[in-house]
Amino acid sequence: MKLRSLFLTGGFLLVFLFSSIPSQAQEQVSVRDKADKLFEQLQYAKASEIYLKLTDVPKSRYQDMKRLAICYMKMNKYEDAEIWYSRVIADPNSIPEDLYNYGEMLKINTNYSDAKGVFQDYLDKTGDERALVNIAGCDSAEVWMSNPTGHIIRNEAAINTDLSEFSVFPFGGTTVCFIGEPPFGSGKKTYGWTGSSFLRIFTAQKQTNNSLDSRELSKTVYNDASYHVGPISTNKEGSTYYITRTYPGDNGSLIKINGNRYLTQNMELYIQTKKYDQWLRPMSFPYNNVQKYSLGQAVLSNDEKVLYYVSDMPGGKGGTDIWYSELQPNGIWGKSRNAGDVINTPGDEMFPNVGPDGTFYFSSNGFPGMGGLDLFASTGERNSWSTPVNMRYPVNSSCDDFSFIVNDTEKSGYLSSNRTNGKGGDDIYSFEYKDRKKVYSIEGIVYDKKTRQRLPEASVVLYNANNTILAKQKSNPDGSFLFKLQVSSLSNLKASKDGYYPDTTKVNRNDLPNSKLQKLALYLDPLFEKGKFFKLENILYDLGKDNIRKDAALILNGLVTIMYENPTLQIEVASHTDSRGNSDYNMKLSQRRAQSAVDYLVSRGISRDRMVAKGYGESRLLNKCADGVDCSEAEHQQNRRTMFIILSY
Numbered sequence: 329m330k331l332r333s334l335f336l337t338g339g340f341l342l343v344f345l346f347s348s349i350p351s352q353a354q355e356q357v358s359v360r361d362k363a364d365k366l367f368e369q370l371q372y373a374k375a376s377e378i379y380l381k382l383t384d385v386p387k388s389r390y391q392d393m394k395r396l397a398i399c400y401m402k403m404n405k406y407e408d409a410e411i412w413y414s415r416v417i418a419d420p421n422s423i424p425e426d427l428y429n430y431g432e433m434l435k436i437n438t439n440y441s442d443a444k445g446v447f448q449d450y451l452d453k454t455g456d457e458r459a460l461v462n463i464a465g466c467d468s469a470e471v472w473m474s475n476p477t478g479h480i481i482r483n484e485a486a487i488n489t490d491l492s493e494f495s496v497f498p499f500g501g502t503t504v505c506f507i508g509e510p511p512f513g514s515g516k517k518t519y520g521w522t523g524s525s526f527l528r529i530f531t532a533q534k535q536t537n538n539s540l541d542s543r544e545l546s547k548t549v550y551n552d553a554s555y556h557v558g559p560i561s562t563n564k565e566g567s568t569y570y571i572t573r574t575y576p577g578d579n580g581s582l583i584k585i586n587g588n589r590y591l592t593q594n595m596e597l598y599i600q601t602k603k604y605d606q607w608l609r610p611m612s613f614p615y616n617n618v619q620k621y622s623l624g625q626a627v628l629s630n631d632e633k634v635l636y637y638v639s640d641m642p643g644g645k646g647g648t649d650i651w652y653s654e655l656q657p658n659g660i661w662g663k664s665r666n667a668g669d670v671i672n673t674p675g676d677e678m679f680p681n682v683g684p685d686g687t688f689y690f691s692s693n694g695f696p697g698m699g700g701l702d703l704f705a706s707t708g709e710r711n712s713w714s715t716p717v718n719m720r721y722p723v724n725s726s727c728d729d730f731s732f733i734v735n736d737t738e739k740s741g742y743l744s745s746n747r748t749n750g751k752g753g754d755d756i757y758s759f760e761y762k763d764r765k766k767v768y769s770i771e772g773i774v775y776d777k778k779t780r781q782r783l784p785e786a787s788v789v790l791y792n793a794n795n796t797i798l799a800k801q802k803s804n805p806d807g808s809f810l811f812k813l814q815v816s817s818l819s820n821l822k823a824s825k826d827g828y829y830p831d832t833t834k835v836n837r838n839d840l841p842n843s844k845l846q847k848l849a850l851y852l853d854p855l856f857e858k859g860k861f862f863k864l865e866n867i868l869y870d871l872g873k874d875n876i877r878k879d880a881a882l883i884l885n886g887l888v889t890i891m892y893e894n895p896t897l898q899i900e901v902a903s904h905t906d907s908r909g910n911s912d913y914n915m916k917l918s919q920r921r922a923q924s925a926v927d928y929l930v931s932r933g934i935s936r937d938r939m940v941a942k943g944y945g946e947s948r949l950l951n952k953c954a955d956g957v958d959c960s961e962a963e964h965q966q967n968r969r970t971m972f973i974i975l976s977y
Contacts (some may be wrong), residue, residue: 360392372399384930386937390421401429404746404753406436406727407885411892411933424453431462436699438473438726438800440466441785458674464696472698472721474801478814480764481722483755483794484742486541487532490752491525494729494744495559495679500566502534504742505546506756507558526574527556538740538758555593559679559731561627567602570635571610572624593729595622597637615653615664619643622648627680634710635661636688646674650690652710668711676701679730685738688713691730703743721758722798728814762814770835771810772848774803774823777831782807783852784824790835793819821848826893828852855890855906856897856977875926880970884925887934887972898975900940901925906967907946907955919943925970940975 363378376399382392397412410433416426427450434443444466451459487493491509499505510525529546550557555574562569575596597613616623626637626959633655641664651674653661671677673694678701681689688708691701693714702724704716718724718862719732725747736739740760746753764812786803790811796849798818803809830849876884891897903922905914922941946954953959954961 358395358914363392363395367395367399370402372402375399376403379540380931384936388415390416390419393419394422394426396513397429401743404728406433407888408933409433410437410439410728411888414892414895415933415935424450424456427453428456428458431459432699435462435466436726438469438699438797440470441802447917461675461694461696465698465702468696468718469698469721469726470801471706472718472724473797473799474811476721476799476813477719478724479723480760480762481743481796482539482760483750484540484758484760485751486539487530487543488751488755492527492746492753493530493756494754496532496540496733496742496744497559497561498534498733499531500561504532504534504540505560506530506532507560509753510545516703526553527558529558538735538760540742540756540758556595559625563628563632569600569610570626570628571598571600572596572626573598575618577618586807594618595624597624604859615641621676623651625679627682629682629709630684630686636667636682638678638680639664639853645669645672646694647676648678650677650680651817654710665711668713669706670713671704671706671716681733683734683738684736687734687738689732689734690716691728691732692716698724699744700728701730703729703732728754749794767812768815768818769810769812770818770821770848771808772821772850773807774809774825774850774852775807776828777851777853783825783828786823786828786850786852788821788823788850790818791820795819821850823850823852825852827855829855856894856974858974858976860974861971876924880925881928885929885932888929888934891934891938892931894977898940900942900973900975901970902973903928903943904948904967905969906964907949907953907957908964911946915945915947917943917944918945923969 335480338908359378359545360382363375363382366375366378367876376396379392379396379399382389383396387412393412394416397409397416400409402414410430413426413430413433416422417430427446431443431446431450434440434446441742444463447459447462447466448458451463487506489508489511491511493506493508496504496508497506506529507527508530510528529548531542531546532540532543533542534540539652545551549559550571550573553573554576557571557573560569560571571597594656596616596618598610599613599739600610601608611625613626621639621641623637623639623641626635628635634651634652635655636652637653641651643669644651644666650667651664652667653664656662666672671688672692673692675694676694677690677692677694679691683689686707686709688706689703690706691703693701695702695704695718697718698721703719705719707717708714723729723732723743725745727747729743729745729747731744731928732741733743740758743757743759744754745757746755771789772788774783774788775781776783780804784805785808786805786807788801788809789800790813792798792800797815799811801809801811803823818835820832821835822830822832831852833848833850836919891899901922903918903925905918905921907914909917919941920943922943926936926939926941929939946967951959951963951966953963953967
């Protein structure tokens with residue numbers, strides 16, 4: 329999540345060295361040196377591309393794998409980070425902190441049972457109590473996902489893009505502001521951490537159903553800033569703006585990495601006030617200190633006498649804390665005070681907001697939660713608070729959830745999240761809360777397809793039409809499961825377990841007699857037999873092409889999961905063509921296609937030595953469409969495929 333990253337690194341790192349620079353006469357910089365330098369400069373997007381090539385060898389170096397895992401973690405590519413951390417911890421050079429990071433990635437990817445085991449291992453090795461918080465969070469997350477709240481969450485697809493959008497704030501009437509990344513090629517400089525453009529302020533229009541549309545780049549002068557801008561908030565009158573931005577000057581703080589000194593640009597808060605319909609010059613918040621810490625994400629209390637904000641200034645409880653200042657009789661904000669250890673933890677607290685009824689909302693990774701930043705609610709003011717309450721699933725997810733803001737009714741509003749199945753990066757979601765007057769119950773049993781025995785501890789997941797998880801649980805010791813939830817629609821119910829092919833069935837609310845569906849059975853087929861084909865959808869190609877299509881990548885991702893969860897599995901990637909064209913050409917084309925599939929799997933962290941690429945050309949057609957036979961394009965497409973054969977397990 330972008331703003332979390334900015335605060336935890338002091339804004340971002342300028343690529344400017346104050347130490348001596350090697351002369352041109354010195355030995356040429358190696359590929360690994362280049363990757364390491366990019367990594368040290370926090371340019372994770374570029375560094376990851378090089379580390380991926382460096383690790384595509386029979387025996388990868390520990391440091392290369394670890395840094396690649398860190399790159400993916402920092403870039404929020406959590407599935408890739410999990411796979412690489414699984415390889416990191418298997419290396420004899422790994423350290424306990426690698427184990428902790430692996431546990432975090434497992435947790436973010438909702439692999440809660442595995443995450444608990446990893447955190448327990450880390451706890452046994454180190455005694456670090458952070459593991460206890462995470463174990464408690466895993467236990468709670470499994471309960472919350474099996475019994476979700478009445479919140480209906482909707483991705484605001486009209487304003488979200490494949491980049492990042494987050495932090496909605498009302499700006500008067502039907503207008504809201506939010507923060508986002510301008511599209512690539514817009515002429516703006518890019519941020520090396522992610523390779524994306526610097527953040528800017530956008531506007532959108534709120535419709536009567538709470539949805540947002542009419543996305544526009546704000547014409548505010550702040551959008552001409554050199555680096556990141558936002559979040560932004562206002563007072564009720566709309567006459568004062570509180571804007572977070574990256575300090576643009578050359579007087580930032582210096583940090584040392586491997587003997588080199590780098591200039592970092594911290595976040596700072598600016599306040600701009602309108603007087604007599606004229607906007608005055610923006611003023612720096614009195615307690616900014618760009619040489620020592622970041623400060624921003626400010627929001628007013630309802631009486632507008634207290635300003636809450638986020639900072640990593642000295643004297644806090646952990647990484648970033650919530651702080652506040654009180655408005656003095658002379659109109660000046662008083663000194664910064666910590667909001668106390670009821671809501672601040674040794675972790676990170678961020679993105680405060682105050683609801684119309686005074687409820688205080690914020691995000692934290694320091695309390696037991698589902699993964700990443702979770703949203704919490706508390707009541708109180710200044711440094712006196714009730715115990716924060718986790719807002720549970722689906723308000724929270726296993727990823728970063730933040731910037732929770734409610735409308736006047738308290739029953740609807742917006743939040744931001746980088747949860748899976750969004751449009752990309754951080755997305756804005758609207759929510760509506762409905763009391764559970766009518767609950768739909770879905771129950772069933774998971775079986776072993778061959779033995780007909782009931783399967784305990786199978787993962788059972790209920791999805792909506794957008795492939796978003798509605799609820800998730802493990803089957804009971806007798807293989808049974810039960811969901812009780814309030815939903816407007818249902819789509820798929822999927823059961824999976826290590827060593828089995830998953831099984832999926834369609835579920836529709838209209839199919840629920842008397843609001844209940846009973847004795848729904850899911851049958852899992854044992855997975856591994858030498859010489860057996862994988863029962864995945866075929867990987868299909870365009871005529872004469874060997875590139876991996878988007879639909880093929882989605883299917884290959886399923887194979888990535890199987891290979892990752894079964895590290896001794898070795899497969900043949902078998903590719904086939906249709907009969908059109910020269911047979912020798914088709915044989916070479918199929919070999920390239922098989923190699924493309926292997927290369928894709930390698931790019932996702934699967935070792936190349938576990939796979940064999942084999943092209944069969946047109947020698948194994950699935951239908952009648954041999955040379956000289958008139959066939960439709962759909963029939964030819966069936967033959968352009970890649971399949972997977974188990975070599976050993």
